[in-house]
Amino acid sequence: MKTLVIGTGGREHALALALSRDPNVTEVHVAPGNPGVEGVATLHAVDPLDGQAVATLAVSLGAELVVVGPEAPLVAGVADAVRAAGIPCFGPSREAAQLEGSKAFAKEVMAAAEVPTALARVCDTAEAVEAALDAFGAPYVVKDDALAAGKGVVVTDDRQEAVDHAARCDRVVIEEFLDGPEVSLFAITDGSTVLPLQPAQDFKRALDADAGPNTGGMGAYTPLPWAPDDLVADVTRRVLVPTVHEMARRGTPFQGLLYAGLALTSRGVRVIEFNARFGDPETQALMALLDTPLSTLLHGAATGSLAEVGLPAWKDASAVTVVVASENYPAAPVTGDVIDGVEAADALEGVDVIHAGTARDAEGRLVTAGGRVLAVTAVGDDLTQARERAYAGIELISVRGAHHRTDIALRASQDA
Ligand code: AMP
Ligand code: GLY
Numbered sequence: 001m002k003t004l005v006i007g008t009g010g011r012e013h014a015l016a017l018a019l020s021r022d023p024n025v026t027e028v029h030v031a032p033g034n035p036g037v038e039g040v041a042t043l044h045a046v047d048p049l050d051g052q053a054v055a056t057l058a059v060s061l062g063a064e065l066v067v068v069g070p071e072a073p074l075v076a077g078v079a080d081a082v083r084a085a086g087i088p089c090f091g092p093s094r095e096a097a098q099l100e101g102s103k104a105f106a107k108e109v110m111a112a113a114e115v116p117t118a119l120a121r122v123c124d125t126a127e128a129v130e131a132a133l134d135a136f137g138a139p140y141v142v143k144d145d146a147l148a149a150g151k152g153v154v155v156t157d158d159r160q161e162a163v164d165h166a167a168r169c170d171r172v173v174i175e176e177f178l179d180g181p182e183v184s185l186f187a188i189t190d191g192s193t194v195l196p197l198q199p200a201q202d203f204k205r206a207l208d209a210d211a212g213p214n215t216g217g218m219g220a221y222t223p224l225p226w227a228p229d230d231l232v233a234d235v236t237r238r239v240l241v242p243t244v245h246e247m248a249r250r251g252t253p254f255q256g257l258l259y260a261g262l263a264l265t266s267r268g269v270r271v272i273e274f275n276a277r278f279g280d281p282e283t284q285a286l287m288a289l290l291d292t293p294l295s296t297l298l299h300g301a302a303t304g305s306l307a308e309v310g311l312p313a314w315k316d317a318s319a320v321t322v323v324v325a326s327e328n329y330p331a332a333p334v335t336g337d338v339i340d341g342v343e344a345a346d347a348l349e350g351v352d353v354i355h356a357g358t359a360r361d362a363e364g365r366l367v368t369a370g371g372r373v374l375a376v377t378a379v380g381d382d383l384t385q386a387r388e389r390a391y392a393g394i395e396l397i398s399v400r401g402a403h404h405r406t407d408i409a410l411r412a413s414q415d416a
Pocket of ligand 1: 143176182261273
């Protein structure tokens with residue numbers, strides 16, 4: 001099968017790497033991609049937000065499966081343009097991607113499908129914001145209704161900070177605070193059949209011990225040794241299946257990757273958010289352990305034939321991924337710094353260095369080009385070994401001013 005992945009980030013590198021190792025895949029193309037993808041795929045320049053350009057590229061390559069990675073092209077309708085050109089495409093339509101594109105829409109779908117989530121109010125005015133903050137009390141949770149690459153959410157005890165964040169957004173969703181650990185549970189769906197992946201955990205805050213601002217994600221691991229045995233079955237039954245059925249009932253079937261960001265609260269599982277695409281960096285860890293050929297799952301979803309594909313199989317191992325972020329991420333990341341040591345880290349046993357915000361400068365050197373620069377992903381027999389391998393890789397990589405968390409999967413490895 002000839003495949004084309006759209007996007008530039010770590011998620012797209014991880015997906016391209018998995019496809020390049022898939023026996024059913026003959027060609028992997030990525031557009032626009034990043035320097036890390038060069039080793040496993042052919043790169044093409046394209047504007048990922050331009051559906052016509054993506055469809056034209058897919059046709060010219062004879063692609064048999066297109067995978068749209070990030071949310072912005074999905075919300076822009078790129079998957080629709082590819083499908084209109086007659087090519088199977090993994091990823092929701094513009095309308096279905098609103099499950100991520102608008103937090104207010106997601107809340108509406110959850111209410112209709114009776115999916116457990118935080119109580120929330122959609123606020124358009126400063127008065128409504130103040131009233132909602134006082135109704136729910138501290139800690140305050142204020143979310144930009146629009147796409148914000150994981151950075152539109154402020155959780156704070158400081159009422160003024162909550163008010164100020166709301167004032168910077170057109171429209172916000174204010175909701176009750178959910179306590180308890182967070183889990184990312186992904187499902188592959190063709191619009192009716194739902195195949196859950198194994199749970200992962202993401203580290204959203206910039207600094208160790210969950211201090212600092214929210215980011216797109218500073219690291220992840222899978223599986224979760226501490227998760228309840230019935231977590232996947234429970235979430236599938238109460239969250240994933242009802243949501244997929246509600247989207248179909250509305251005439252906007254959701255096909256692609258449904259990402260449920262969950263809080264395991266003292267009162268049970270609650271959805272924090274939905275995303276309409278693979279999580280980043282959870283995907284880096286998940287792909288390292290996926291045993292089922294990825295193309296089988298994605299093509300099954302894209303062609304409505306997932307009922308014939310069984311539940312995905314996983315390696316009996318653990319995976320940890322640690323993100324290296326550039327100076328000043330997430331506020332105003334500094335770019336253009338030289339990255340050293342990637343090859344040495346990549347050569348370590350069990351380790352893959354997954355690129356995200358990297359580029360080549362005029363002299364061909366690898367330099368930083370974004371906030372999250374790369375992720376060192378390692379597989380081990382257990383979380384302790386996976387952590388050791390990932391951090392051994394981190395030790396070999398040097399980037400001026402860069403930072404990473406030192407506690408990815410630490411607590412879980414001690415509990416296990
Ligand atoms: P979101 O973009 O909705 O995933 O929010 C980003 C992060 O903010 C989440 O991963 C949580 O850590 C935090 N967060 C969002 N909503 C809530 C909530 N209702 N209660 C507590 N924390 C939240
Ligand atoms: N890791 C969080 C996200 O992909 O949104």
